[in-house]
Amino acid sequence: VKFARAQMTMLRSVIFCLLAVGAYSVEVGDKVKKDPVSYGFQAGNANGEVCSYQGTCAVDYVEGVCVSVSSGCCTGKLTSGLCPGSSDIKCCTSNGCSTPFGSGTCLQTSLCTGTSYPGYCTGPGDLQCCVGGTPPVPPTPTTAEYGVDVSTDMSAESASCLAASGNTYVIPRGYCSDGTIDHRVCSTLTTAYNAGVKTRDTYLFPCPTCSISADEQMKTLLNHLNTNCKEAWSGRVWLDIEGTQYWTGNTDNNRVWYQALVDACRNNGVTCGVYSSASQW
Template sequence: MKLAALVAFACVVCAMATGSSATYGVDVSDIVSEADWNCLSDNGYDFAIVRAGRSTGTVDLNAAQTIINARNAGIPYVDAYIFPCYSCGNPADQIRNMVNNLRNAGASFGMIWLDIEGSGWSSSTSANIDFIQSMAQELINLGVSFGTYTSYSQWSPITGNANINALSSRPLWYAHYDNEPSFDDFSSFGGWSKPAIKQYDGDATACSVGVDKNWYP
């Protein structure tokens, strides 16, 4: 992620431009206390990505407090992600409601990641692309830095492996549960020639917290 073009991005992206040592972090989908974030920090996890939008098309009401707890525990880089609900419609509203909830609660986040995966999408790849582009445009309208969480096995059936410029020009966080904190396994797809973050272990536990484990160089 050491790309000069990304220096305007906050949080995780900025951290990548400032150091050469590898950095480990977690993403979470449940509320995490300040004490647990302290434990995670003490165990070498330096960034957090918190679910802020649920697959039901609603705001995750635990997200703001979890982000605040992470900040209070000294986690230096805290982002959020949204798991969109295609069948719920209103992609811009899903984004706007989530961002406004975090901002109104004083939950300071660096980036929003669009979680593009799962089976709840349209059978029409063009309809899915339109939905994703609407979310991206709303993030642009709101002045929010963003990236995409996905993998080839998810992106390809959902979008037809489309290159959506609003996304492919921004960071990619990809998943491959090989327990290897390395990009050696990555092959280009969807217009992304290199990744930013790898989710290398899923459904794990750290400090008694259910997490997915992530890494960037």
């Protein structure tokens, strides 16, 4: 009996130690198994510091996060010009990650052909550590048009260059995420119109956390366009749906607000489109 008790005490001590480091979980019947969620791991740099991200981004259909380069938070591919903030903040895609089940790459779950493990990558919930499988291959469109969306003034030289290079559309920002009009929108639309760019739409970056309703945000944008540059605008508004940091933090509330935005398109008689991505959606 003493031997059995000693063995039981030792077993409990071992289980307790394993639980203390967060590497295992105990189920009914004292069955012990590896559980990646119980690690509570957050992606960090080589110094063990937790990495944060300032937004999401994408390169060749692969989702990434906007991180600080100097903090050593990216071992994957770095791309400039896709993130807000200083030049130190760049888009990091295909970041390396490590799990108890092997090393992998941070990918959105829809692109992982191996096994996705949550909790080992900096970023939104569906950016997980993909272990095994083959690298993602971007889809090849059968037909395509080329163009740009911009959030700054476009010069006449740039517009002419775009048109001469075969770009068929320009989509400047018309409404900002802080709930205000981007007053550069008509200047860019007019410049693109004069340069001969075929399609000149605009995009609305909504503000779901503002006190202004979705319908009022749409009305404000349409009134500005129709008053100041109706001839230069092709008539379509793109809804820019991205960045969890810009939304309410509640999925149900986000759905309600987005539906109100879609209804605002219909109620105001404007043709709308949506651009987003898997993780941002």
